[in-house]
Amino acid sequence: MTEAIRLSGIFQHVKGRAALMDIHLSLPQGEWLLVVGPNGAGKSLLMRLILGLDPPSAGTIRVLGEDVAACSGRSMRRLRRRVGAVLQGGALLAEYSVLENLLLPLRDAPMSREEMARAARLVMTLLQLDGLENHLPRALSLGLQRRVELARALIHRPSLLIWDGFSDGLDPAAIQDTLAVLANLRESAKLTLIATDNRPDILSGSEYRVAVLDRGRLLFDGSPDAVFSASEDRFDLRAALWGRA
Numbered sequence: 295m296t297e298a299i300r301l302s303g304i305f306q307h308v309k310g311r312a313a314l315m316d317i318h319l320s321l322p323q324g325e326w327l328l329v330v331g332p333n334g335a336g337k338s339l340l341m342r343l344i345l346g347l348d349p350p351s352a353g354t355i356r357v358l359g360e361d362v363a364a365c366s367g368r369s370m371r372r373l374r375r376r377v378g379a380v381l382q383g384g385a386l387l388a389e390y391s392v393l394e395n396l397l398l399p400l401r402d403a404p405m406s407r408e409e410m411a412r413a414a415r416l417v418m419t420l421l422q423l424d425g426l427e428n429h430l431p432r433a434l435s436l437g438l439q440r441r442v443e444l445a446r447a448l449i450h451r452p453s454l455l456i457w458d459g460f461s462d463g464l465d466p467a468a469i470q471d472t473l474a475v476l477a478n479l480r481e482s483a484k485l486t487l488i489a490t491d492n493r494p495d496i497l498s499g500s501e502y503r504v505a506v507l508d509r510g511r512l513l514f515d516g517s518p519d520a521v522f523s524a525s526e527d528r529f530d531l532r533a534a535l536w537g538r539a
C-alpha cells in the first residue's frame with residue numbers, strides 16, 4: 295500500500311533545545327491519524343516538518359513517496375500541490391476576499407482561469423460557502439473562517455490534508471459537519487488526514503489512529519481503544535492525554 299508519510303528518526307532542535315526526539319511514524323494513504331498531546335508537546339513542529347516548512351535537525355521525512363529534503367523548487371511545488379494544510383492561528387489574508395484567499399494555493403498551478411473558478415465554486419459548494427466569495431475574513435464568524443481555511447486547503451484536491459489544531463474555533467456541530475465532509479472525501483478520493491488536537495476522541499465516529507506526543511517524544515501509536523486501555527496502566531500516557539493535575 296502506498297504510504298502518505300514515513301518519518302524515520304526525526305529530531306528537531308529549537309533554539310538549542312530538543313523539541314522532537316527520535317520520532318518514527320508512518321501512515322498508509324487513505325488512513326487518518328490524530329496526533330494528540332498537551333500544549334508544547336511538539337505537534338505543530340511535527341506538522342511543519344511534514345509540510346516541508348522547516349527542515350528537521352536529523353532524520354528523514356517521506357511525504358507521498360517523496361523525500362522532502364530532496365525536493366526543491368519545482369519538485370517541492372509539485373509535492374505541495376498534493377498536500378493541503380490548515381494551520382494553527384488561521385492564516386487567511388485579512389485584505390483578501392474569501393475567493394481571493396481560496397485561490398491562493400492555485401497561484402502556480404497549471405490551470406486556466408475558468409478551471410480555477412470552477413475549482414473555487416466546487417469547494418465553496420462542498421463547504422456551504424456559496425454567496426460569501428466577496429466577503430473579507432473579518433466579516434465572518436470564527437467557525438466560517440475555519441471553513442474557508444478548510445476550503446482553501448482542499449481547493450487543489452490534495453491527497454493528504456494536514457490540520458493543525460483540528461477543533462480550534464469549531465463547536466461540536468461544526469466538528470460533526472466537518473467530519474462528514476472529510477469522510478466523503480476519504481470515501482470518494484481516498485483523502486489521508488493528519489490532524490492534531492488536545493483531545494484523543496475528537497475524531498470519534500471515524501476510523502483513525504492516535505499518536506500521543508509528549509515533550510517531544512512519541513509515547514504511543516495505535517487505535518483509540520488501545521490508547522485508552524493502555525492509559526489505564528501508564529501514568530505517562532494518562533498525564534499526556536488528560537493533564538498532570
Ligand SMILES: Nc1ncnc2c1ncn2[C@@H]1O[C@H](COP(=O)(O)OP(=O)(O)OP(=O)(O)O)[C@@H](O)[C@H]1O
Binds near residue numbers: 333336338340382
Ligand atoms: N519559534 C519558536 N521559538 C522557540 N520555541 C519554540 C518555537 N516554536 C516552538 N517552540 C517550542 O517547541 C515546543 C513544541 O512547540 P509546538 O508549538 O510544536 O507544541 P504544540 O504541541 O503544537 O502545542 P500547542 O498544543 O500549544 O499548539 C514548545 O516547547 C515550544 O515552546
